[in-house]
Amino acid sequence: MKKSISLPVTLFSSLIFLLSAFQVLAQPSPQQLADQISAKNSERIAAIDNILITVSPENGGFFPETTTAYEKIYRDGRYILVAEEADMDIGMLSGAFDDQMPLLVRAAHTIISETYNGRPVYRVEVDDTDALNELGSEYDDYDYYEDEEVVISAVIWIDQRELYPLRIDMEQLTEEGFEISVSLTMEDYREYSGLAIPHRITMKIDGIEDQFTDEDLAEARGYLRELEEQLALMPADQREMIENQLRPQMEMFEAMLEGDGFGLGDMVFVVTDVQVNR
Incomplete structure (x- = not known):
């Protein structure tokens, strides 16, 4: 005699199926997530015309204290903040306030919902080499093929509620064929006139020692x-x-x-001063 399936098991299986289907439907596409980030960024800088941000290494090191001026401009149908001038661009906040992050997200091949340090995030994976290396080239005439390192992949953890990055990992390939891993972790976000700025940025670089x-x-x-x-x-x-x-x-x-190697270890930078609309 054919054995029947109990009603509770059937209902449970149906609920699991519906939950899985809902998660798939709720997952934003790269275009949708990029548009959400762009809209959120525009909202955050509505009251800001310009901003000065000073970043210092926490315990000294190779990098000096830097102050970067960001100015609001209108580009491609949207207001963004772009770096106007800097003592030295160390890449800490470059691309955080302009249209580069949405462009990177649009090039993603995978977006996954998960938890990072207890916070719901989108893990955005990008392996489009052209998109990764041509960011900003439209505006500065930069040819990444002439550089010594080429970015081959990136993973970005984006807070689902606030839509700002918590961590960015990049894999680079040098001209000699060495792989370099760069990781940026952004913590202690604070708001200034609506703009969220990470006050602690940790940079870790692995693979440099292999080149020496x-x-x-x-x-x-x-x-x-x-x-x-x-x-x-x-x-x-x-x-x-x-x-x-x-x-x-x-x-x-x-x-x-x-030491045992020529690694840079963890380099921690802290935001020491922020001035809005000076």
């Missing part, structure tokens, strides 16, 4: 010793002035050379 031979490291140690000798011969006032400027970088460089 023992001879390269020995040569770098020689340069460092030569610099120390030159400093020792300088007048005290001049030596103190230069050491105040270079000592953190020299100590970090020395630690890298004497």
Whole structure:
């Protein structure tokens, strides 16, 4: 005799099917998510004409404190914030306030809903090499094929409610065929006149050590010793002035050379000042 299926099991299976179908339908397409991010960004900068953001390394290092001025402009039917001038562009917030993030999301091949650090996020995966490397080239005449590194993939974790990035991972390929992994984690978002700005940015770079031979490291140690000798011969006032400027970088460089590898480790940057509509 054919065994019947119980009603509770049938109902449970139906609920699972409906839930799965709902999740698929609720998942935004790359175009839809990009449009949502663009609209949210425009809303956030409605009261902002310009903004100055100062970023400093948390514990010293190779990068100095930088101040970048962003100005609101109208481009391609939408208001955005673009970098006007900077002491040195270290890439911390570049592309965060303009139209580059939506362009990147539109090129995604996969969008998955998941949880990141307890927060619902969209994990956006992009492997379109042209889209990854041509961001911004329309406006600065930059040819990425002439660069030494090419971005081959990216994964972005975007907060589902706030629609800002929490983490960005990128895989790069050097001209010599070495792979470099770059990870940016953005935390402690605070709002200024509606604009959400991450106040703690952690950058991690892996794979650089593979590009250096023992001879390269020995040569770098020689340069460092030569610099120390030159400093020792300088007048005290001049030596103190230069050491105040270079000592953190020299100590970090020395630690890298004497360590197990030439990795940069975690570099933490903090936003120390924000000025709106100055």
